[in-house]
Amino acid sequence: AQSVTQPDIHITVSEGASLELRCNYSYGATPYLFWYVQSPGQGLQLLLKYFSGDTLVQGIKGFEAEFKRSQSSFNLRKPSVHWSDAAEYFCAVGLTGGGNKLTFGTGTQLKVEL
Amino acid sequence: DVKVTQSSRYLVKRTGEKVFLECVQDMDHENMFWYRQDPGLGLRLIYFSYDVKMKEKGDIPEGYSVSREKKERFSLILESASTNQTSMYLCASSSEGTGNTIYFGEGSWLTVV
Numbered sequence: 001a002q003s004v005t006q007p008d009i010h011i012t013v014s015e016g017a018s019l020e021l022r023c024n025y026s027y028g029a030t031p032y033l034f035w036y037v038q039s040p041g042q043g044l045q046l047l048l049k050y051f052s053g054d055t056l057v058q059g060i061k062g063f064e065a066e067f068k069r070s071q072s073s074f075n076l077r078k079p080s081v082h083w084s085d086a087a088e089y090f091c092a093v094g095l096t097g098g099g100n101k102l103t104f105g106t107g108t109q110l111k112v113e114l
Numbered sequence: 115d116v117k118v119t120q121s122s123r124y125l126v127k128r129t130g131e132k133v134f135l136e137c138v139q140d141m142d143h144e145n146m147f148w149y150r151q152d153p154g155l156g157l158r159l160i161y162f163s164y165d166v167k168m169k170e171k172g173d174i175p176e177g178y179s180v181s182r183e184k185k186e187r188f189s190l191i192l193e194s195a196s197t198n199q200t201s202m203y204l205c206a207s208s209s210e211g212t213g214n215t216i217y218f219g220e221g222s223w224l225t226v227v
Contacts, residue, residue: 041220
């Protein structure tokens with residue numbers, strides 16, 4: 001069965017600093033990979049997704065992620081964090097032919113210090 | 115704009131009560147989902163529906179059932195609520211096809227006392 005690991009439960013960065021959130025997946029074939037963000041008390045919003053092709057994916061709000069097959073990773077990055085980026089971030093993997101069901105990681109809570 | 119609406123944002127129910135969580139989407143999506151979110155556990159799939167009257171168990175279906183009588187509506191039912199079902203419940207929908215964006219509702223916070 002597929003799985004997703006987000007090794008960092010909490011991350012704190014200063015506003016204006018760069019950010020990298022880690023995500024590792026376990027799956028036998030090339031997966032579909034997603035990053036979602038959840039603001040407090042809200043549902044999840046899609047930041048970006050990877051299916052195939054260019055391994056560097058651009059998303060909304062200035063985020064990007066890079067798929068590295070050799071490392072089974074899909075890390076999320078942002079060059080300069082804004083205070084409004086404070087939220088919880090979830091990595092997810094979908095299966096080919098899986099009916100669009102996603103398996104989520106346990107999330108990384110981002111705190112931004114002013 | 116895409117809209118997944120969960121009618122109840124906050125509910126408090128008693129142990130043993132039957133609980134209905136309702137979800138409506140306005141995008142004519144084939145797929146609908148119910149996830150449960152708990153701190154440190156992320157989101158876990160309870161049930162999935164890929165068509166009207168069709169359902170499939172997710173990872174944690176025990177203690178839950180679902181109903182999809184109309185394409186736009188997907189209900190989660192707790193037949194006899196228990197305190198370990200206190201959680202945040204998220205409904206989601208997507209069009210048919212692997213990899214299509216899944217859209218989430220704002221969630222329903224259920225407390226069982």
